[in-house]
Amino acid sequence: MYLKKNEYMEKTLIKEIGYEKKKELLPVIFSHTEPMDIKKIKRDRPYRMVDTTIHQSEIYCLRIYKDGINISTE
Amino acid sequence: MILILSTPNDDDTNIVMEHLTMLGEKFIRINDLDLFNGNTKMYYELSPEPKLFVENIFFGRISLSDIQCVWYRKFGFFDKFKKKFRGETNVEMLEYLKLEYTTTLDLFFDFLKDKKWLNNYLKVKNLSKISTLIASQKIGLKIPQTHITNHKNSLNLNESYITKSIKDGTVIDVGEKTFFFLTKEINPKIMARYDHFFPSLFQEKINKEYELRIFHLNGKNYPMAIFSQRDRQTGVDYRHYNYSKPNRMIPYTLPEEIDEKICRLMKDLGLDTGSLDIIKGTDGEYYFLEVNPSGQFRMTALPCNYNLHYEVACTLKKMNTWKKH
Numbered sequence: 416m417y418l419k420k421n422e423y424m425e426k427t428l429i430k431e432i433g434y435e436k437k438k439e440l441l442p443v444i445f446s447h448t449e450p451m452d453i454k455k456i457k458r459d460r461p462y463r464m465v466d467t468t469i470h471q472s473e474i475y476c477l478r479i480y481k482d483g484i485n486i487s488t489e
Numbered sequence: 490m491i492l493i494l495s496t497p498n499d500d501d502t503n504i505v506m507e508h509l510t511m512l513g514e515k516f517i518r519i520n521d522l523d524l525f526n527g528n529t530k531m532y533y534e535l536s537p538e539p540k541l542f543v544e545n546i547f548f549g550r551i552s553l554s555d556i557q558c559v560w561y562r563k564f565g566f567f568d569k570f571k572k573k574f575r576g577e578t579n580v581e582m583l584e585y586l587k588l589e590y591t592t593t594l595d596l597f598f599d600f601l602k603d604k605k606w607l608n609n610y611l612k613v614k615n616l617s618k619i620s621t622l623i624a625s626q627k628i629g630l631k632i633p634q635t636h637i638t639n640h641k642n643s644l645n646l647n648e649s650y651i652t653k654s655i656k657d658g659t660v661i662d663v664g665e666k667t668f669f670f671l672t673k674e675i676n677p678k679i680m681a682r683y684d685h686f687f688p689s690l691f692q693e694k695i696n697k698e699y700e701l702r703i704f705h706l707n708g709k710n711y712p713m714a715i716f717s718q719r720d721r722q723t724g725v726d727y728r729h730y731n732y733s734k735p736n737r738m739i740p741y742t743l744p745e746e747i748d749e750k751i752c753r754l755m756k757d758l759g760l761d762t763g764s765l766d767i768i769k770g771t772d773g774e775y776y777f778l779e780v781n782p783s784g785q786f787r788m789t790a791l792p793c794n795y796n797l798h799y800e801v802a803c804t805l806k807k808m809n810t811w812k813k814h
Contacts, residue, residue: 428661428663428668431663431664431666431668432663438682438683438686439683439684439685439686439687440687441686441687442652442654442655442686442687442688442689443652443675443680443683443686443687443689443691444652444653444654444670444673444689446679447652447673447674447675447676447679448668448669448670448671448673449668450663450666450667450668451667451668451669451729468547469506469507469510470502470503470506470507470518471506471517471518471545471547471548472497472498472503472518472520472523
């Protein structure tokens with residue numbers, strides 16, 4: 416049967432890690448949490464690289480945001 | 490000299506640093522991760538008296554005794570370090586590393602304890618969702634009915650509830666998929682399969698007119714309204730961001746009473762700065778949800794033109810130049 420994208424995305428964390436039979440040992444949120452489509456976020460994210468000397472960080476400081484939302488640190 | 494305790498890729502830190510440069514203030518930044526991957530050297534000496542030095546290619550060698558004030562921005566996230574061991578299944582090893590990691594960072598906190606802090610580390614460390622809700626209730630802020638239980642019989646599953654982490658949310662990667670622990674609405678069908686479960690937090694689901702994100706800085710609130718209620722994706726939690734069609738966000742004026750209560754709450758919690766989440770219910774009430782002392786504030790600053798990074802930089806400048814007479 417062909418699954419629409421949303422139906423595919425609805426596989427919860429507890430199913431994904433295979434703990435359905437031990438669900439009582441985990442908080443309820445495990446059976447309500449679904450994966451986030453981060454591929455889409457990565458595809459859409461605008462960014463710029465900043466001067467690392469000013470920011471004193473060896474890792475490129477990516478200014479990754481869209482409409483004021485910082486996607487990189489969420 | 491100002492010390493910024495941060496983490497790589499925190500862009501709020503970057504923008505504040507740009508302002509501090511413009512303001513001519515001397516500052517250094519230490520990223521938590523850099524202490525563990527060798528990018529920033531550290532040296533702690535106990536005798537004859539404790540001394541702590543840090544060194545990297547950006548600021549050279551600095552004694553932390555020379556620090557005047559500390560901005561505790563985001564410091565101590567083990568997850569970023571843990572990613573270097575992706576796929577590691579030895580739980581004991583990871584637990585050991587986490588404990589050593591936290592204890593090393595505690596050395597920094599302890600060494601700097603007598604400095605001026607923008608958000609004192611002890612206040613941040615002692616903060617919990619539950620104690621914050623109790624404190625807000627005490628000063629008269631309304632909160633959603635909140636339960637922590639390990640049994641479904643304690644809940645009325647004909648009512649709508651949401652669930653979220655008792656402490657902090659996290660991100661779990663399983664294969665190619667990424668699971669964010671945000672606020673989720675309870676599905677009664679799923680709950681029917683449970684008898685008992687690991688203790689979990691439940692809150693009554695408030696019907697929202699809109700959500701508020703408020704940045705607080707030293708007794709002043711900067712509120713923003715988020716119209717998240719009509720989008721199915723963001724309806725329960727605006728952090729399930731809809732990037733294709735983002736929620737509308739606008740500056741907001743709080744009723745005076747709520748404004749004062751938030752300031753009082755932050756004072757009671759001992760926090761100088763933080764981001765608060767509040768729901769304006771369709772019943773006209775304001776429901777306090779939580780406060781995040783190190784939450785990102787660009788999401789409030791940019792849509793509302795609040796220039797918060799400059800305000801934070803000015804606060805740090807004031808703390809750095811203030812002298813006892």
